[in-house]
Amino acid sequence: MKAMVYTRYGPPEVVQLQEVNLPTVKTNDVRIKIRATTVNRTDCGFRSANYFISRFFSGLLKPKINILGCEFAGEIESVGRDVSNFKPGDRVFGYDDTRFGGHGEYKVMAASGALATIPEGMEYTVAAALTEGSHYALGNIRAARIKQGDTVMVYGATGAIGSAAVQLLKHFGAYVVAVSNTKNVGLVASLGADEVIDYQTQNFTETTHRFNFIFDAVGKRSFRQCKPLLKSKGIYISTELGKNSENIGLA
Ligand SMILES: NC(=O)c1ccc[n+]([C@@H]2O[C@H](COP(=O)([O-])OP(=O)(O)OC[C@H]3O[C@@H](n4cnc5c(N)ncnc54)[C@H](OP(=O)(O)O)[C@@H]3O)[C@@H](O)[C@H]2O)c1
Numbered sequence: 001m002k003a004m005v006y007t008r009y010g011p012p013e014v015v016q017l018q019e020v021n022l023p024t025v026k027t028n029d030v031r032i033k034i035r036a037t038t039v040n041r042t043d044c045g046f047r048s049a050n051y052f053i054s055r056f057f058s059g060l061l062k063p064k065i066n067i068l069g070c071e072f073a074g075e076i077e078s079v080g081r082d083v084s085n086f087k088p089g090d091r092v093f094g095y096d097d098t099r100f101g102g103h104g105e106y107k108v109m110a111a112s113g114a115l116a117t118i119p120e121g122m123e124y125t126v127a128a129a130l131t132e133g134s135h136y137a138l139g140n141i142r143a144a145r146i147k148q149g150d151t152v153m154v155y156g157a158t159g160a161i162g163s164a165a166v167q168l169l170k171h172f173g174a175y176v177v178a179v180s181n182t183k184n185v186g187l188v189a190s191l192g193a194d195e196v197i198d199y200q201t202q203n204f205t206e207t208t209h210r211f212n213f214i215f216d217a218v219g220k221r222s223f224r225q226c227k228p229l230l231k232s233k234g235i236y237i238s239t240e241l242g243k244n245s246e247n248i249g250l251a
Pocket of ligand 1: 041133155156157158160161162180218219220240
């Protein structure tokens with residue numbers, strides 16, 4: 001099969017189209033014919049290894065896994081002997097940041113992994129882009145232990161993580177104040193945000209709300225800046241390390 005392969009860390013050019021062996025299916029695996037995939041922040045992070053810490057997962061000197069692509073949509077092509085929850089022909093989408101492989105024509109993963117049937121009428125291209133941002137959003141919302149009625153700020157509500165966070169927080173019953181740029185105020189409101197602050201015309205720190213959770217979904221702000229907006233025992237989480245990596249020690 002054809003796949004986009006990388007064998008060393010570096011810029012996008014290190015990824016090359018190559019002919020590789022079809023991945024083999026073990027008893028609890030499914031093999032998926034990939035119809036759509038994305039190149040997202042997780043793929044780029046594993047490709048560049050700019051954050052040295054990521055090499056403890058991806059390989060110290062060179063990548064252990066050579067085909068990236070953690071989110072994908074496609075068709076089940078074959079299943080292992082012990083698989084009962086999927087069958088050949090099922091339309092599926094999923095997330096796999098352990099084995100990756102979405103940037104190949106076929107990918108193998110455990111049938112018990114983060115894999116689900118695509119809702120009827122949804123295109124592969126739409127389904128493929130649903131999982132990476134929502135995976136990080138959900139992980140952070142769970143870490144913050146959000147309850148019904150909590151007040152939450154999502155800073156950077158237009159990105160993959162932020163837009164998923166707004167929708168998930170509304171699902172969990174939070175009151176959501178979202179921060180976005182002018183052109184996306186309407187979009188963010190349509191995702192369910194109770195209030196939208198336009199960071200291009202307003203200073204978000206002047207809000208009168210106090211928050212149980214501030215989620216900086218684009219890693220542009222700092223804990224110091226957000227602390228005055230938190231309620232007692234409020235939680236701040238950022239998707240980035242922050243200025244001078246301050247979030248490691250402070251947030
Ligand atoms: N910690 C991790 O493991 C991990 C994993 C994945 C991603 N990340 C990080 O999480 C961040 C978001 O990832 P993503 O995949 O959601 O990114 P994305 O889809 O590319 O979205 C980035 C968003 O940032 C918004 N933005 C840019 N500058 C802004 C500012 N000054 N204030 C508010 N919003 C601003 C952009 O909106 P407009 O252009 O419309 O303003 C855009 O919607 C990235 O920094 C990424 O590196 C971390």
